[in-house]
Amino acid sequence: MTSETSTSGSSGAPDAVLAPLEAVTRRVGHGNLAERLNALRSWLADDLGELERAIQATTDIGETLTEDAEYGELAVKTARYLLARPGKRIRPIVVTLGARLGGRGLDREVRDLATACELVHNATLLHDDVIDEGTERRGAPTARVVFGNSASVLAGDHLLIHALQLVEGVGYRRLLSSMLETIGEMVTAEAVQLEQRGRLNPDRDVYLRVAQGKTAGLFRWGFVAGATAAGLDGDTLATLGRCGNALGIAFQLMDDVLDVTGDPAVTGKDVLADLREGKLTWPFILASEVDSGLLPLMRDSLLAIERDPGGGHTPGELALRILERVRATNAVAETRAFAAAQAELAVKALRTLPDSVSRRALEAVIESAVSRTA
Secondary structure (H helix, E strand, O other): OOOOOOOOOOOOOOHHHHHHHHHHHHHOOOOOHHHHHHHHHHOOOHHHHHHHHHHHHHHOOOOOOOOHHHHHHHHHHHHHHHHHOOOOOOOHHHHHHHHHHHOOOOOHHHHHHHHHHHHHHHHHHHHHHHOOOOEEEEOOOHHHHOOOOOHHHHHHHHHHHHHHHHHHHOOHHHHHHHHHHHHHHHHHHHHHHHHHOOOOOOOOOHHHHHHHHHHHHHHHHHHHHHHOOOOOOHHHHHHHHHHHHHHHHHHHHHHHHHHHHOOOHHHHHOHHHHHHOOOOOOOHHHHHOOOOOHHHHHHHHHHHHHHHHOOOOOOOOHHHHHHHOOOOOHHHHHHHHHHHHHHHHHHHHHOOOOOOOOOOHHHHHHHHHOOOOO
């Protein structure tokens, strides 16, 4: 466990979490942020290593979700497959830093809350890939491709149950209630998104409802959970909730940008993956508002995929035409600006709290969320 003044740590898992962010910010010219991320990586090295071990250990407990041991073991194996892939781990970092705002380090309770936050996130990924028929996640075939849809659903259920058990074990009843509410919001948002899939209806309000439920809610819970464990007051919890909400929206907007501009070798998924799944993300909504010919092209894309479902992607020439038209509208730059504005809201909320190493670390995490390339 590190202290507020610790500057040393071990290598390994922490590098997998924060080193890529540091490298990106240096490459795109954010030298000061890169230095802050490097300091954060060093300061939290021990905590991040312990968190990663706790996350991985959740698939070593040997528990099953059904009476059939074979299927229970398959669920654990499938969950382990996803958790072993390198993730950003930003959600558990947020929980840890939220606790440190109140002077509480990574003890067992904080670790369990942070682990639970990451497990819920990964559970939704397993479920989403089944719903969306996803084929690639974090640069590898999705769990549903490797183990099948049934195993992927069971694995997601397994992680959700274990996450709720961890939160319950910590003993803060309101955190368990709010986690259940957050999961409910995520399910509702996924249902809205599923109902809209393939319609290509450029509706800003629907998009923001989905982003609030699917992404922002869990970030909000993470901020509040860590601070609750540290005994911070209600006004501070409300401030951190607003911070987490804004960060979640910014994070989702950057996912949308990377769907259009990202390098598949870095992001781990194909360009236009969201469009292939029949989803209109923020850049496409903005672009379709100024280019009336874009929606017909996108509908042609979906029809082409339906005619050749085995291909699984938009034909190259058509994809290029869609990308060119989206980029010509300045929608990508406007989406980045919206994400930056949300990040700034999050930072401003944080700066109403007393200055500390933990607060500045959270500011660096927020700023890095809109500088990432994966």
